[in-house]
Amino acid sequence: MGAVVSKGVWKRYKNGVVALKGVSFSVEKGRLVALLGRNGAGKTTWVRIASTQLLPTQGTVEVLGLDVVADPWSVRELIAMVPQEGFPLDILTPFEFVHSYLLIRGYGRSEAKKLAREYLALLELEPHAKRTIGELSGGLKRRVLVAAVLASGAEVLFLDEPTIGLDPLARRGVWRALKEAKRAGGTMLLTTHYMDEAESLADEVVIVHEGRVLFSGTVGEARRAVGHDFKVEVYGDLEVEGYEGLRLRGVTVFYVDEGEVDEVLRRAVAKGYESVVKPTSLEDLFIKLTGERIEEGG
Amino acid sequence: MASLTIAWINGVLVLRRAPLWIVSYLLMPLALLLFFRIHGDVAMIKMALMGGIIMVATSNGISILGDAAWFRIYVKYQDLLVATPIRPVSYVMGLSLSMLVFASPGLALFVVLASLTDLMTPEFALALAACTIAVWISSSMMGFTISTLFKSLRHVWPMASILSMVLSLLPPIYYPATVLPQGLQWVGALAPTGAAAMILHHVAGLVEVEATALVASIASLIAYTTALLLLSSLKASWREA
Numbered sequence: 001m002g003a004v005v006s007k008g009v010w011k012r013y014k015n016g017v018v019a020l021k022g023v024s025f026s027v028e029k030g031r032l033v034a035l036l037g038r039n040g041a042g043k044t045t046w047v048r049i050a051s052t053q054l055l056p057t058q059g060t061v062e063v064l065g066l067d068v069v070a071d072p073w074s075v076r077e078l079i080a081m082v083p084q085e086g087f088p089l090d091i092l093t094p095f096e097f098v099h100s101y102l103l104i105r106g107y108g109r110s111e112a113k114k115l116a117r118e119y120l121a122l123l124e125l126e127p128h129a130k131r132t133i134g135e136l137s138g139g140l141k142r143r144v145l146v147a148a149v150l151a152s153g154a155e156v157l158f159l160d161e162p163t164i165g166l167d168p169l170a171r172r173g174v175w176r177a178l179k180e181a182k183r184a185g186g187t188m189l190l191t192t193h194y195m196d197e198a199e200s201l202a203d204e205v206v207i208v209h210e211g212r213v214l215f216s217g218t219v220g221e222a223r224r225a226v227g228h229d230f231k232v233e234v235y236g237d238l239e240v241e242g243y244e245g246l247r248l249r250g251v252t253v254f255y256v257d258e259g260e261v262d263e264v265l266r267r268a269v270a271k272g273y274e275s276v277v278k279p280t281s282l283e284d285l286f287i288k289l290t291g292e293r294i295e296e297g298g
Numbered sequence: 299m300a301s302l303t304i305a306w307i308n309g310v311l312v313l314r315r316a317p318l319w320i321v322s323y324l325l326m327p328l329a330l331l332l333f334f335r336i337h338g339d340v341a342m343i344k345m346a347l348m349g350g351i352i353m354v355a356t357s358n359g360i361s362i363l364g365d366a367a368w369f370r371i372y373v374k375y376q377d378l379l380v381a382t383p384i385r386p387v388s389y390v391m392g393l394s395l396s397m398l399v400f401a402s403p404g405l406a407l408f409v410v411l412a413s414l415t416d417l418m419t420p421e422f423a424l425a426l427a428a429c430t431i432a433v434w435i436s437s438s439m440m441g442f443t444i445s446t447l448f449k450s451l452r453h454v455w456p457m458a459s460i461l462s463m464v465l466s467l468l469p470p471i472y473y474p475a476t477v478l479p480q481g482l483q484w485v486g487a488l489a490p491t492g493a494a495a496m497i498l499h500h501v502a503g504l505v506e507v508e509a510t511a512l513v514a515s516i517a518s519l520i521a522y523t524t525a526l527l528l529l530s531s532l533k534a535s536w537r538e539a
Contacts, residue, residue, distance in 0.1 A: 051381045054538050072537065073383070081381035086374035091312050103303040105382050132315070158381065
Protein backbone atom coordinates (compact mmCIF):
# COMPACT_ATOMS: atom_id res chain seq x y z
CA MET A 1 0.00 0.00 0.00
CA GLY A 2 1.34 3.44 -0.96
CA ALA A 3 1.69 6.16 1.65
CA VAL A 4 0.02 8.56 -0.77
CA VAL A 5 -2.18 7.28 -3.58
CA SER A 6 -3.76 9.60 -6.11
CA LYS A 7 -6.38 8.06 -8.38
CA GLY A 8 -7.86 9.93 -11.33
CA VAL A 9 -7.94 13.33 -9.66
CA TRP A 10 -9.70 16.08 -11.59
CA LYS A 11 -10.14 19.65 -10.50
CA ARG A 12 -12.35 22.15 -12.29
CA TYR A 13 -12.47 25.56 -10.59
CA LYS A 14 -15.63 27.64 -10.46
CA ASN A 15 -14.23 29.92 -13.18
CA GLY A 16 -14.11 26.94 -15.54
CA VAL A 17 -10.33 26.41 -15.41
CA VAL A 18 -9.48 22.71 -15.38
CA ALA A 19 -6.29 22.45 -13.31
CA LEU A 20 -6.06 18.66 -13.02
CA LYS A 21 -7.12 16.10 -15.61
CA GLY A 22 -7.05 12.66 -14.03
CA VAL A 23 -3.85 12.73 -12.00
CA SER A 24 -2.81 9.26 -10.82
CA PHE A 25 0.39 8.17 -9.09
CA SER A 26 1.44 6.66 -5.82
CA VAL A 27 4.21 7.27 -3.30
CA GLU A 28 5.67 4.49 -1.19
CA LYS A 29 6.28 5.06 2.53
CA GLY A 30 9.64 6.66 3.33
CA ARG A 31 10.18 7.91 -0.23
CA LEU A 32 10.73 11.46 -1.38
CA VAL A 33 8.85 12.24 -4.54
CA ALA A 34 9.25 15.41 -6.58
CA LEU A 35 6.30 16.77 -8.49
CA LEU A 36 7.92 18.53 -11.42
CA GLY A 37 6.20 20.96 -13.68
CA ARG A 38 6.04 24.52 -14.89
CA ASN A 39 4.05 27.18 -13.07
CA GLY A 40 0.37 26.52 -13.67
CA ALA A 41 0.91 22.82 -14.38
CA GLY A 42 -1.41 21.85 -11.50
CA LYS A 43 1.17 20.89 -8.86
CA THR A 44 -0.12 23.26 -6.17
CA THR A 45 -3.74 22.33 -6.88
CA TRP A 46 -2.89 18.67 -6.35
CA VAL A 47 -0.94 19.41 -3.14
CA ARG A 48 -3.85 21.49 -1.80
CA ILE A 49 -6.24 18.61 -2.46
CA ALA A 50 -3.92 16.05 -0.86
CA SER A 51 -3.34 18.26 2.19
CA THR A 52 -7.12 18.63 2.75
CA GLN A 53 -7.39 22.27 1.71
CA LEU A 54 -9.30 21.85 -1.52
CA LEU A 55 -11.98 19.43 -2.71
CA PRO A 56 -11.33 17.51 -5.93
CA THR A 57 -14.01 17.55 -8.62
CA GLN A 58 -13.47 13.85 -9.22
CA GLY A 59 -11.08 11.12 -8.10
CA THR A 60 -9.52 10.28 -4.75
CA VAL A 61 -6.34 10.86 -2.78
CA GLU A 62 -5.49 8.56 0.10
CA VAL A 63 -2.87 9.35 2.72
CA LEU A 64 -1.73 6.27 4.66
CA GLY A 65 -4.95 4.57 3.63
CA LEU A 66 -7.22 7.45 4.67
CA ASP A 67 -9.36 9.27 2.13
CA VAL A 68 -8.60 13.01 2.28
CA VAL A 69 -12.21 13.92 1.44
CA ALA A 70 -14.03 11.44 3.66
CA ASP A 71 -11.70 11.53 6.64
CA PRO A 72 -9.85 14.88 6.67
CA TRP A 73 -9.41 15.07 10.46
CA SER A 74 -7.57 11.77 10.65
CA VAL A 75 -5.42 12.84 7.70
CA ARG A 76 -4.56 16.18 9.35
CA GLU A 77 -3.12 14.33 12.34
CA LEU A 78 -0.59 12.70 10.00
CA ILE A 79 0.46 15.48 7.65
CA ALA A 80 2.25 18.83 7.62
CA MET A 81 2.62 21.28 4.79
CA VAL A 82 4.80 24.16 3.65
CA PRO A 83 2.43 26.34 1.62
CA GLN A 84 3.56 27.91 -1.63
CA GLU A 85 4.55 31.57 -1.07
CA GLY A 86 3.94 31.17 2.66
CA PHE A 87 5.88 33.12 5.24
CA PRO A 88 6.27 32.77 8.99
CA LEU A 89 4.79 35.55 11.15
CA ASP A 90 7.22 38.46 11.04
CA ILE A 91 6.71 39.75 14.58
CA LEU A 92 7.89 36.47 16.13
CA THR A 93 11.40 35.08 16.45
CA PRO A 94 12.16 31.85 14.55
CA PHE A 95 12.15 30.00 17.87
CA GLU A 96 8.74 31.40 18.86
CA PHE A 97 7.30 30.52 15.46
CA VAL A 98 8.48 26.91 15.44
CA HIS A 99 7.66 26.46 19.13
CA SER A 100 4.14 27.85 18.77
CA TYR A 101 3.50 25.74 15.64
CA LEU A 102 4.41 22.62 17.62
CA LEU A 103 2.20 23.67 20.55
CA ILE A 104 -0.69 24.16 18.14
CA ARG A 105 -0.04 20.64 16.79
CA GLY A 106 -0.46 19.32 20.34
CA TYR A 107 3.11 18.92 21.60
CA GLY A 108 3.83 19.64 25.27
CA ARG A 109 5.84 22.77 26.07
CA SER A 110 9.16 21.13 26.92
CA GLU A 111 9.01 18.71 23.96
CA ALA A 112 8.11 21.59 21.64
CA LYS A 113 11.05 23.63 22.95
CA LYS A 114 13.47 20.75 22.46
CA LEU A 115 12.28 20.05 18.91
CA ALA A 116 12.25 23.73 17.97
CA ARG A 117 15.89 24.12 19.06
CA GLU A 118 16.88 20.90 17.30
CA TYR A 119 15.32 21.80 13.96
CA LEU A 120 16.44 25.43 14.01
CA ALA A 121 19.95 24.06 14.42
CA LEU A 122 19.42 21.56 11.60
CA LEU A 123 18.33 24.36 9.27
CA GLU A 124 21.29 26.47 10.44
CA LEU A 125 18.98 29.09 11.91
CA GLU A 126 20.46 29.14 15.41
CA PRO A 127 22.38 32.41 14.90
CA HIS A 128 19.07 34.08 13.99
CA ALA A 129 16.89 32.41 16.61
CA LYS A 130 16.49 35.56 18.71
CA ARG A 131 15.94 38.09 15.94
CA THR A 132 12.39 38.75 14.80
CA ILE A 133 11.50 37.06 11.52
CA GLY A 134 10.76 40.47 9.98
CA GLU A 135 14.48 41.23 10.19
CA LEU A 136 15.49 38.09 8.26
CA SER A 137 16.03 37.69 4.52
CA GLY A 138 13.37 36.00 2.38
CA GLY A 139 15.46 32.84 2.22
CA LEU A 140 15.85 32.61 5.98
CA LYS A 141 12.11 33.16 6.43
CA ARG A 142 11.43 30.23 4.13
CA ARG A 143 13.84 28.07 6.13
CA VAL A 144 11.97 28.91 9.33
CA LEU A 145 8.81 27.57 7.72
CA VAL A 146 10.58 24.39 6.60
CA ALA A 147 12.06 23.96 10.11
CA ALA A 148 8.58 24.15 11.67
CA VAL A 149 7.11 21.59 9.29
CA LEU A 150 10.03 19.17 9.62
CA ALA A 151 9.98 19.50 13.42
CA SER A 152 6.31 18.45 13.41
CA GLY A 153 7.36 14.82 12.93
CA ALA A 154 4.32 14.34 10.69
CA GLU A 155 4.38 11.07 8.79
CA VAL A 156 3.71 12.67 5.42
CA LEU A 157 5.10 16.09 4.48
CA PHE A 158 3.89 18.22 1.59
CA LEU A 159 6.41 20.85 0.59
CA ASP A 160 5.13 23.25 -2.04
CA GLU A 161 8.17 24.93 -3.63
CA PRO A 162 10.10 24.89 -0.32
CA THR A 163 13.27 26.43 -1.74
CA ILE A 164 11.81 29.07 -4.00
CA GLY A 165 13.65 32.36 -3.58
CA LEU A 166 16.60 30.80 -1.75
CA ASP A 167 20.19 31.30 -2.87
CA PRO A 168 22.09 28.13 -3.91
CA LEU A 169 23.81 27.81 -0.53
CA ALA A 170 20.54 28.16 1.41
CA ARG A 171 18.85 25.68 -0.93
CA ARG A 172 21.53 23.12 -0.11
CA GLY A 173 20.89 23.77 3.58
CA VAL A 174 17.22 22.89 3.09
CA TRP A 175 18.17 19.84 1.03
CA ARG A 176 20.38 18.57 3.85
CA ALA A 177 17.49 18.93 6.28
CA LEU A 178 15.10 17.14 3.93
CA LYS A 179 17.59 14.30 3.49
CA GLU A 180 17.85 14.02 7.29
CA ALA A 181 14.06 13.90 7.59
CA LYS A 182 13.93 11.24 4.89
CA ARG A 183 16.53 9.16 6.73
CA ALA A 184 14.22 9.31 9.76
CA GLY A 185 11.58 7.55 7.67
CA GLY A 186 9.42 10.47 6.58
CA THR A 187 7.43 10.36 3.36
CA MET A 188 7.75 13.60 1.42
CA LEU A 189 6.16 15.12 -1.61
CA LEU A 190 7.77 18.25 -2.85
CA THR A 191 6.80 20.39 -5.78
CA THR A 192 9.56 22.16 -7.63
CA HIS A 193 10.60 23.43 -10.99
CA TYR A 194 14.28 23.17 -10.07
CA MET A 195 15.57 20.10 -11.90
CA ASP A 196 18.76 19.93 -9.83
CA GLU A 197 16.61 19.85 -6.69
CA ALA A 198 14.63 16.90 -7.97
CA GLU A 199 17.79 15.08 -9.13
CA SER A 200 19.55 15.67 -5.83
CA LEU A 201 16.69 14.83 -3.48
CA ALA A 202 14.05 12.70 -5.07
CA ASP A 203 13.75 8.95 -5.19
CA GLU A 204 11.04 9.34 -7.77
CA VAL A 205 9.73 12.08 -10.01
CA VAL A 206 6.25 12.78 -11.29
CA ILE A 207 6.20 15.14 -14.26
CA VAL A 208 2.99 17.11 -14.45
CA HIS A 209 2.10 19.20 -17.48
CA GLU A 210 -1.17 21.03 -18.10
CA GLY A 211 -2.93 18.99 -15.42
CA ARG A 212 -1.75 15.58 -16.62
CA VAL A 213 0.94 13.19 -15.41
CA LEU A 214 3.36 12.66 -18.29
CA PHE A 215 5.89 10.53 -16.43
CA SER A 216 6.10 8.78 -13.11
CA GLY A 217 9.12 6.76 -12.03
CA THR A 218 12.53 6.77 -10.39
CA VAL A 219 15.17 9.35 -11.29
CA GLY A 220 17.16 6.55 -12.99
CA GLU A 221 14.13 5.54 -15.06
CA ALA A 222 13.60 9.16 -15.99
CA ARG A 223 17.18 9.47 -17.24
CA ARG A 224 16.86 6.27 -19.21
CA ALA A 225 13.57 7.46 -20.69
CA VAL A 226 15.45 10.24 -22.48
CA GLY A 227 16.89 7.46 -24.63
CA HIS A 228 20.33 9.01 -25.19
CA ASP A 229 23.37 9.82 -23.08
CA PHE A 230 24.20 13.26 -24.54
CA LYS A 231 22.58 16.33 -25.96
CA VAL A 232 24.12 18.79 -28.38
CA GLU A 233 22.75 22.32 -28.17
CA VAL A 234 23.36 24.19 -31.42
CA TYR A 235 22.85 27.97 -31.28
CA GLY A 236 21.11 28.28 -34.62
CA ASP A 237 18.59 26.62 -36.89
CA LEU A 238 20.24 23.36 -37.97
CA GLU A 239 18.96 20.28 -39.74
CA VAL A 240 20.99 17.07 -39.80
CA GLU A 241 19.80 14.15 -41.86
CA GLY A 242 18.95 11.14 -39.74
CA TYR A 243 18.73 13.17 -36.52
CA GLU A 244 15.67 14.80 -35.06
CA GLY A 245 16.38 18.31 -33.81
CA LEU A 246 14.14 20.01 -31.27
CA ARG A 247 13.83 23.77 -31.73
CA LEU A 248 13.67 25.82 -28.52
CA ARG A 249 13.91 29.60 -28.87
CA GLY A 250 16.76 29.78 -31.36
CA VAL A 251 18.53 26.68 -30.09
CA THR A 252 18.36 23.33 -31.86
CA VAL A 253 18.76 20.40 -29.47
CA PHE A 254 19.88 16.96 -30.66
CA TYR A 255 19.69 13.93 -28.36
CA VAL A 256 22.49 11.57 -29.38
CA ASP A 257 24.70 8.76 -28.13
CA GLU A 258 28.44 9.09 -27.69
CA GLY A 259 29.39 7.97 -31.19
CA GLU A 260 27.00 10.46 -32.83
CA VAL A 261 28.21 13.62 -31.10
CA ASP A 262 31.00 14.36 -33.59
CA GLU A 263 28.69 14.17 -36.61
CA VAL A 264 26.28 16.78 -35.21
CA LEU A 265 29.16 19.02 -34.07
CA ARG A 266 30.75 18.89 -37.55
CA ARG A 267 27.47 19.99 -39.16
CA ALA A 268 27.13 22.83 -36.69
CA VAL A 269 30.70 24.06 -37.30
CA ALA A 270 30.15 23.87 -41.07
CA LYS A 271 27.19 26.21 -40.69
CA GLY A 272 29.20 28.50 -38.41
CA TYR A 273 27.02 27.86 -35.34
CA GLU A 274 28.35 27.59 -31.81
CA SER A 275 27.40 24.42 -29.97
CA VAL A 276 27.66 22.80 -26.56
CA VAL A 277 27.68 19.11 -25.59
CA LYS A 278 26.14 18.10 -22.25
CA PRO A 279 25.17 14.81 -20.61
CA THR A 280 21.40 14.36 -20.59
CA SER A 281 19.50 15.15 -17.42
CA LEU A 282 16.01 15.15 -15.97
CA GLU A 283 15.29 18.39 -17.76
CA ASP A 284 15.78 16.62 -21.08
CA LEU A 285 13.01 14.21 -20.28
CA PHE A 286 10.80 17.20 -19.53
CA ILE A 287 11.79 18.77 -22.86
CA LYS A 288 11.19 15.52 -24.73
CA LEU A 289 7.77 15.07 -23.14
CA THR A 290 6.53 18.64 -23.43
CA GLY A 291 8.65 20.26 -26.14
CA GLU A 292 9.34 23.08 -23.67
CA ARG A 293 11.94 24.00 -21.08
CA ILE A 294 10.67 24.00 -17.52
CA GLU A 295 12.04 27.48 -16.72
CA GLU A 296 10.03 29.12 -19.47
CA GLY A 297 6.90 28.99 -17.35
CA GLY A 298 5.59 32.40 -16.27
CA MET B 299 -4.27 25.00 24.14
CA ALA B 300 -4.14 25.82 20.41
CA SER B 301 -6.41 28.86 20.93
CA LEU B 302 -4.29 30.10 23.82
CA THR B 303 -1.11 29.68 21.75
CA ILE B 304 -2.58 31.77 18.94
CA ALA B 305 -3.75 34.38 21.46
CA TRP B 306 -0.23 34.42 22.90
CA ILE B 307 1.62 34.91 19.60
CA ASN B 308 -0.91 37.23 17.96
CA GLY B 309 -1.91 39.07 21.13
CA VAL B 310 0.64 39.15 23.92
CA LEU B 311 3.80 39.08 21.77
CA VAL B 312 2.49 41.56 19.22
CA LEU B 313 1.31 43.87 21.99
CA ARG B 314 4.73 43.69 23.60
CA ARG B 315 6.59 44.40 20.35
CA ALA B 316 4.27 46.93 18.76
CA PRO B 317 2.78 48.93 21.67
CA LEU B 318 2.13 51.92 19.41
CA TRP B 319 -1.09 50.18 18.37
CA ILE B 320 -2.47 50.88 21.85
CA VAL B 321 -1.95 54.61 21.34
CA SER B 322 -3.48 54.30 17.87
CA TYR B 323 -6.76 52.71 19.02
CA LEU B 324 -7.00 54.90 22.13
CA LEU B 325 -6.71 58.22 20.28
CA MET B 326 -10.34 58.46 19.18
CA PRO B 327 -12.07 57.43 22.45
CA LEU B 328 -9.71 59.61 24.49
CA ALA B 329 -10.27 62.58 22.16
CA LEU B 330 -14.03 62.14 22.53
CA LEU B 331 -13.66 61.91 26.32
CA LEU B 332 -11.64 65.12 26.33
CA PHE B 333 -14.24 66.81 24.13
CA PHE B 334 -17.09 65.83 26.48
CA ARG B 335 -14.97 66.82 29.49
CA ILE B 336 -14.62 70.33 28.05
CA HIS B 337 -18.06 70.78 26.52
CA GLY B 338 -20.33 68.35 28.38
CA ASP B 339 -21.75 67.80 31.84
CA VAL B 340 -21.05 64.90 34.24
CA ALA B 341 -23.59 62.68 32.49
CA MET B 342 -21.89 63.24 29.14
CA ILE B 343 -18.49 62.41 30.65
CA LYS B 344 -19.91 59.15 32.02
CA MET B 345 -21.38 58.43 28.61
CA ALA B 346 -17.95 59.03 27.01
CA LEU B 347 -16.34 56.64 29.51
CA MET B 348 -18.83 53.89 28.65
CA GLY B 349 -18.47 54.81 24.97
CA GLY B 350 -14.70 54.46 25.29
CA ILE B 351 -15.03 50.92 26.59
CA ILE B 352 -17.45 49.97 23.81
CA MET B 353 -15.28 51.64 21.16
CA VAL B 354 -12.08 49.92 22.35
CA ALA B 355 -13.80 46.50 22.42
CA THR B 356 -15.39 47.10 19.00
CA SER B 357 -12.37 48.51 17.17
CA ASN B 358 -10.12 45.73 18.45
CA GLY B 359 -12.72 43.05 17.80
CA ILE B 360 -13.24 44.22 14.23
CA SER B 361 -9.45 44.30 13.73
CA ILE B 362 -9.61 40.51 13.44
CA LEU B 363 -10.74 41.27 9.88
CA GLY B 364 -7.24 42.47 8.98
CA ASP B 365 -5.39 39.74 10.87
CA ALA B 366 -7.51 36.87 9.53
CA ALA B 367 -7.24 38.13 5.96
CA TRP B 368 -3.47 38.71 6.35
CA PHE B 369 -3.00 35.17 7.66
CA ARG B 370 -5.12 33.66 4.90
CA ILE B 371 -4.21 35.72 1.86
CA TYR B 372 -0.67 36.99 2.39
CA VAL B 373 1.46 34.87 4.72
CA LYS B 374 -0.62 31.69 4.20
CA TYR B 375 -0.53 30.96 7.92
CA GLN B 376 -4.06 29.55 7.67
CA ASP B 377 -2.86 27.10 4.96
CA LEU B 378 -0.04 26.03 7.26
CA LEU B 379 -2.56 25.36 10.05
CA VAL B 380 -5.07 23.51 7.88
CA ALA B 381 -2.56 20.66 7.61
CA THR B 382 -2.53 20.24 11.40
CA PRO B 383 -5.05 18.82 13.86
CA ILE B 384 -6.25 22.29 14.98
CA ARG B 385 -10.00 22.85 14.49
CA PRO B 386 -11.15 25.98 12.63
CA VAL B 387 -13.22 27.04 15.64
CA SER B 388 -10.11 26.92 17.85
CA TYR B 389 -8.29 29.05 15.29
CA VAL B 390 -11.07 31.67 15.27
CA MET B 391 -11.26 31.63 19.07
CA GLY B 392 -7.48 32.10 19.25
CA LEU B 393 -7.60 35.07 16.91
CA SER B 394 -10.56 36.51 18.80
CA LEU B 395 -8.79 36.10 22.15
CA SER B 396 -5.74 37.85 20.73
CA MET B 397 -7.99 40.82 19.90
CA LEU B 398 -9.17 40.87 23.52
CA VAL B 399 -5.58 40.76 24.73
CA PHE B 400 -4.86 43.70 22.47
CA ALA B 401 -7.86 45.62 23.78
CA SER B 402 -7.10 44.92 27.44
CA PRO B 403 -4.78 47.90 28.19
CA GLY B 404 -7.35 50.28 26.69
CA LEU B 405 -10.24 48.61 28.50
CA ALA B 406 -8.29 48.74 31.77
CA LEU B 407 -7.61 52.46 31.32
CA PHE B 408 -11.29 53.27 30.77
CA VAL B 409 -12.38 51.06 33.67
CA VAL B 410 -9.92 52.85 35.95
CA LEU B 411 -11.18 56.24 34.74
CA ALA B 412 -14.80 55.10 35.19
CA SER B 413 -14.06 53.97 38.74
CA LEU B 414 -12.94 57.50 39.54
CA THR B 415 -16.60 58.50 39.09
CA ASP B 416 -19.57 57.02 40.96
CA LEU B 417 -20.39 54.69 38.02
CA MET B 418 -18.92 51.49 39.36
CA THR B 419 -21.76 50.03 41.41
CA PRO B 420 -21.85 46.20 41.53
CA GLU B 421 -24.87 46.14 39.15
CA PHE B 422 -23.14 48.44 36.69
CA ALA B 423 -19.85 46.49 36.87
CA LEU B 424 -21.74 43.28 36.11
CA ALA B 425 -23.63 44.86 33.21
CA LEU B 426 -20.41 46.41 31.92
CA ALA B 427 -18.57 43.07 31.98
CA ALA B 428 -21.43 41.27 30.21
CA CYS B 429 -21.86 43.99 27.57
CA THR B 430 -18.11 44.26 26.91
CA ILE B 431 -17.80 40.51 26.42
CA ALA B 432 -20.84 40.47 24.12
CA VAL B 433 -19.49 43.40 22.07
CA TRP B 434 -16.04 41.77 21.83
CA ILE B 435 -17.49 38.44 20.70
CA SER B 436 -19.96 39.91 18.22
CA SER B 437 -17.51 42.39 16.68
CA SER B 438 -14.66 39.88 16.38
CA MET B 439 -16.95 37.20 14.93
CA MET B 440 -18.41 39.78 12.54
CA GLY B 441 -14.86 40.77 11.53
CA PHE B 442 -13.80 37.17 10.93
CA THR B 443 -16.93 36.37 8.92
CA ILE B 444 -16.44 39.44 6.71
CA SER B 445 -12.74 38.65 6.26
CA THR B 446 -13.64 35.37 4.54
CA LEU B 447 -15.33 37.33 1.75
CA PHE B 448 -12.20 39.19 0.64
CA LYS B 449 -9.65 38.03 -1.91
CA SER B 450 -7.41 41.10 -1.75
CA LEU B 451 -5.91 42.78 1.30
CA ARG B 452 -6.29 46.23 -0.22
CA HIS B 453 -10.02 46.24 0.49
CA VAL B 454 -9.73 44.73 3.96
CA TRP B 455 -8.01 47.54 5.85
CA PRO B 456 -10.43 50.35 4.92
CA MET B 457 -13.33 48.03 5.69
CA ALA B 458 -12.06 47.49 9.25
CA SER B 459 -11.84 51.26 9.85
CA ILE B 460 -15.25 51.92 8.31
CA LEU B 461 -16.99 49.22 10.34
CA SER B 462 -15.26 50.28 13.52
CA MET B 463 -16.33 53.90 13.13
CA VAL B 464 -19.86 53.09 12.00
CA LEU B 465 -20.43 50.67 14.90
CA SER B 466 -18.90 53.00 17.48
CA LEU B 467 -20.28 56.39 16.45
CA LEU B 468 -23.59 55.90 14.60
CA PRO B 469 -25.66 54.07 17.27
CA PRO B 470 -26.65 55.83 20.53
CA ILE B 471 -23.36 55.35 22.34
CA TYR B 472 -22.04 58.89 22.65
CA TYR B 473 -25.55 60.34 22.76
CA PRO B 474 -28.71 59.28 24.64
CA ALA B 475 -31.28 57.08 22.88
CA THR B 476 -33.88 59.70 23.84
CA VAL B 477 -32.57 61.77 20.93
CA LEU B 478 -34.23 59.21 18.66
CA PRO B 479 -37.95 59.74 17.83
CA GLN B 480 -40.36 58.52 20.50
CA GLY B 481 -41.37 54.90 20.00
CA LEU B 482 -38.36 54.33 17.75
CA GLN B 483 -35.61 54.06 20.33
CA TRP B 484 -35.36 50.33 19.57
CA VAL B 485 -33.67 51.36 16.29
CA GLY B 486 -30.56 52.01 18.38
CA ALA B 487 -30.45 48.30 19.16
CA LEU B 488 -30.00 47.38 15.51
CA ALA B 489 -26.25 47.40 16.13
CA PRO B 490 -24.84 45.31 18.99
CA THR B 491 -22.80 48.32 20.13
CA GLY B 492 -25.92 50.51 20.34
CA ALA B 493 -27.72 47.77 22.25
CA ALA B 494 -24.85 47.48 24.75
CA ALA B 495 -24.71 51.25 25.22
CA MET B 496 -28.48 51.56 25.82
CA ILE B 497 -28.30 48.83 28.48
CA LEU B 498 -25.36 50.53 30.20
CA HIS B 499 -26.95 54.01 30.00
CA HIS B 500 -30.05 52.54 31.60
CA VAL B 501 -28.23 50.60 34.37
CA ALA B 502 -26.14 53.70 35.18
CA GLY B 503 -29.35 55.74 35.45
CA LEU B 504 -28.18 58.20 32.79
CA VAL B 505 -31.01 57.72 30.31
CA GLU B 506 -34.65 56.68 30.74
CA VAL B 507 -34.71 54.20 27.86
CA GLU B 508 -38.17 53.07 26.64
CA ALA B 509 -39.09 49.58 27.87
CA THR B 510 -39.40 48.29 24.29
CA ALA B 511 -35.95 49.65 23.50
CA LEU B 512 -34.48 48.02 26.59
CA VAL B 513 -35.97 44.64 25.75
CA ALA B 514 -34.85 45.07 22.13
CA SER B 515 -31.33 45.86 23.35
CA ILE B 516 -31.03 42.75 25.50
CA ALA B 517 -32.53 40.56 22.76
CA SER B 518 -30.34 42.16 20.11
CA LEU B 519 -27.13 41.67 22.06
CA ILE B 520 -27.91 38.01 22.75
CA ALA B 521 -29.04 37.42 19.15
CA TYR B 522 -26.01 39.13 17.58
CA THR B 523 -23.57 37.29 19.82
CA THR B 524 -25.15 33.88 19.17
CA ALA B 525 -25.76 34.40 15.46
CA LEU B 526 -22.29 35.75 14.75
CA LEU B 527 -20.68 32.94 16.73
CA LEU B 528 -22.59 30.42 14.62
CA LEU B 529 -21.97 32.25 11.36
CA SER B 530 -18.23 32.58 11.95
CA SER B 531 -17.93 28.90 12.84
CA LEU B 532 -19.68 28.08 9.55
CA LYS B 533 -17.45 30.46 7.59
CA ALA B 534 -14.30 29.18 9.30
CA SER B 535 -14.11 26.39 6.79
CA TRP B 536 -10.75 24.66 6.41
CA ARG B 537 -11.47 23.45 2.91
CA GLU B 538 -12.40 25.23 -0.30
CA ALA B 539 -14.82 23.74 -2.77
